[in-house]
Amino acid sequence: MEISFYKYQGTGNDFVMIDDRNEVFDLTDLDLISKLCDRRFGVGADGLILIRNHADLDFEMIYFNADGSQSMCGNGARCAVAFSEFLGIVHHKTNFLAIDGPHEAVIEDGLVQLKMGDVETLEKKGDDIFVNTGSPHHIRFVEKVREYPVYEKGKEVRFDQEYAPAGTNVNFVEKIDVDELFVRTYERGVEDETLSCGTGVTAAAIAFSKDKPTSNVKINTLGGQLSVKFQSLPDGTFQDIWLIGPAKQVFKGQITV
Numbered sequence: 001m002e003i004s005f006y007k008y009q010g011t012g013n014d015f016v017m018i019d020d021r022n023e024v025f026d027l028t029d030l031d032l033i034s035k036l037c038d039r040r041f042g043v044g045a046d047g048l049i050l051i052r053n054h055a056d057l058d059f060e061m062i063y064f065n066a067d068g069s070q071s072m073c074g075n076g077a078r079c080a081v082a083f084s085e086f087l088g089i090v091h092h093k094t095n096f097l098a099i100d101g102p103h104e105a106v107i108e109d110g111l112v113q114l115k116m117g118d119v120e121t122l123e124k125k126g127d128d129i130f131v132n133t134g135s136p137h138h139i140r141f142v143e144k145v146r147e148y149p150v151y152e153k154g155k156e157v158r159f160d161q162e163y164a165p166a167g168t169n170v171n172f173v174e175k176i177d178v179d180e181l182f183v184r185t186y187e188r189g190v191e192d193e194t195l196s197c198g199t200g201v202t203a204a205a206i207a208f209s210k211d212k213p214t215s216n217v218k219i220n221t222l223g224g225q226l227s228v229k230f231q232s233l234p235d236g237t238f239q240d241i242w243l244i245g246p247a248k249q250v251f252k253g254q255i256t257v
Contacts, residue, residue, distance in 0.1 A: 001256070001257055002254055002255070002256050002257075003018065003025075003036070003254065003255050003256075003257060004018070004019075004252070004253075004254050005017060005018050005036070005043060005252065005253060005254070005255065006018075006019075006083060006086075006249060006251070006252045007043065007045065007249070007250040007251050007252070007253075008049075008079035008082060008083055008247060008248065008249055008250060009079070009223075009247075009248055009250055010075035010076070010078050010079050010112075010196065010198065010223075010245060010246065010247040010248075011075065011195065011196035011221055011223035011224035011225070011226055011245055011246065012194070012195025012196045012221070012222060012223020012224060013046055013073075013075035013076070013079075013194055013195060013196040013197060013198065013223060014044070014045045014046055014250070015045050015046060015047050015048065015049050015073075015075075015076050015079050016036050016037060016043050016045045016047075016048045016049070017049050017051070017079065017080070017083045018048070018049070018050050018051070019051050019083075019087055020050040020051060020052050020062075021051065021052055021053050021059075023052060025050055027050075027062065030064075030067075030068030031068075032257060033048050033064045033066075033068045034066065034067060034068050035257060036048055036255070036257070037064075037066035038066075042255070043253070043255060045066065046065075046066055046187070046190050046194050047063060047064055047065050047066055047073060047076055047189070047190075048063075048064045048066075049061060049062070049063050049064075049073075049076050049079065049080050049083070050062040051080060051083060051084055051087065051089070054096070054097050057095050057096050057097050057102060058084065058089055058090050058094045058095055058096050059080075059084050059089050059090070059094075059096045059097075060096065060097040060098075061076070061077055061080040061096055061097065061098050062099075063076050063077075063080075063098065063099060065187075065188070065189025065190060066189060066190050067189050067190070067191070069188075069189045070099055071099065071134070071135040071189065071199075072098055072099050072100040072117075072133075072134030072135045072199055073135070073198060073199065074114060074116065074133070074134070074197070074198020074199040074200075074201075074202055074243045075196055075197065075198035075245070075247070076198070077096075077098055077103060077105070077114050077198070078105070078112035078114050078198065078243065078245060078247040079112075079247040080096070081094055081096070081105040081107060081112050081114065081247065082107065082112055082247035082248070082249070083249070084096070085107055086249065090107075092106065092107055092108070093105070093106050093107075094107075098134070099134075100117050100134040101117060103115055103116070103117075110246060111244055111245060111246055112244070112245065112246070112247045113242050113243075113244045114198070114242065114243045114244070115240075115241065115242055116133060116134065116199075116202055116241040116242065116243055117133070117134050117241070118237060118238060118239045118241070119131060119132065119133060119206055119237065119238040119241065120237050121236065121237075122206070122207060122210060122236075125138065125162075127140075127141075128140045128141075129207040130168070131203035131206055131207055132203075133199040133200075133202045133203045133206070133241075134199050135169060135199040135200075136163070136166070136167075136168040136169060137168065137169045137170075137171055137199060137200050137203035137204075138157050138158075138163075138168045138169065138170045138171065139171050139173060139203055139204055139207040140153075140157075140170070140171070140172050140173065141173050141174070141175070141208075142172050142173065142174060143174065144174070145172050145173065145174035145182050145183075145184055146174075146182070146184075148172050148184065150172055150184045150185075150186055150193045151186065151192065151193055153170070153172070153186075154170040154172070154185075154186025154193065155186060155191075157170040157186075158170050158186055158188050158191075166188075167188045168188065169185060169186065169187050169188050169197065169199070169200055170185065170186040171183055171184070171185045171186075171197070171200045171201075171203060171204050172184045172185075173204045173207070173208065175208070176220065177218075179209075179215070179216065179217055179218060180217070180218040180219075180220070181201075181204055181205065181208055181217060181218070181219050181220065182219075182220040182221070183197075183200060183201050183204045183219055183220070183221055184221070184222065185197035185200040185201075185221075187200075193222075194223075195221060195222045195223030195224075196221040196222065196223035196224065196226070197221075198226070198243050198245075201219040201221065201226050201228060201243070202228050202241060202243050204219070205217040205219060205228035205230070206228075206230060206238050206241070209230075209232070210232060210238075211232065212232060213231065213232055214229075214230075214231050214232070215228075215229065215230055215231075215232070216228075216229045217229075224245070224246065225245065226243065226244060226245035227243075227244045227245070228241070228242065228243055228244070229241070229242045229244070230242070
């Protein structure tokens, strides 16, 4: 079988993108998904994204991590929006479905602005914080994050019994300025550090600026720069959350599997 695909990246978080509006891709073939994402024997990516039709919204994004598991992916969703614009499905604005529900997005000045789901609670974990932004994220504030052993420490927390059996993503965060962070992420499903994580930087920004009524946090990652805007409500919830950054097509191709 020959599969046509595109490769997209959002601040270094990369994805195999497939136009599956004819619904020919077998969603149960997890071995195929892992093979396509394999960096040595496949195309190579942090995840795989299918674009399918939806009866009421512009499209549906079906996302798989590199190991075939599923979750919400912020950078993946931004890339899905850019890909759908390339396919002619949307223009400038869109409403689409992801695994955690409907989302809206705007494409403007080369950036994809993605509205994330509301966050109901933050949970203290000792000196750390747990936030679910569509995917689970453990947040730890550290010094000198560029030198921090992200893989080793991230793996410890990701497989901690407290988060069993599903596990969690782990983010290590350094304050750079009053409204600026540097974030590195160990991603479950990839089981390694990725250059960027959209749901992760969103969680980090909320944990960092949770006491401000409105926030606009600049986020540095190994793969580039993002920003997160949101509102904190008096009841401790967070709404009007926007993840903003670039999403670019890298190449297209065909692979025989």
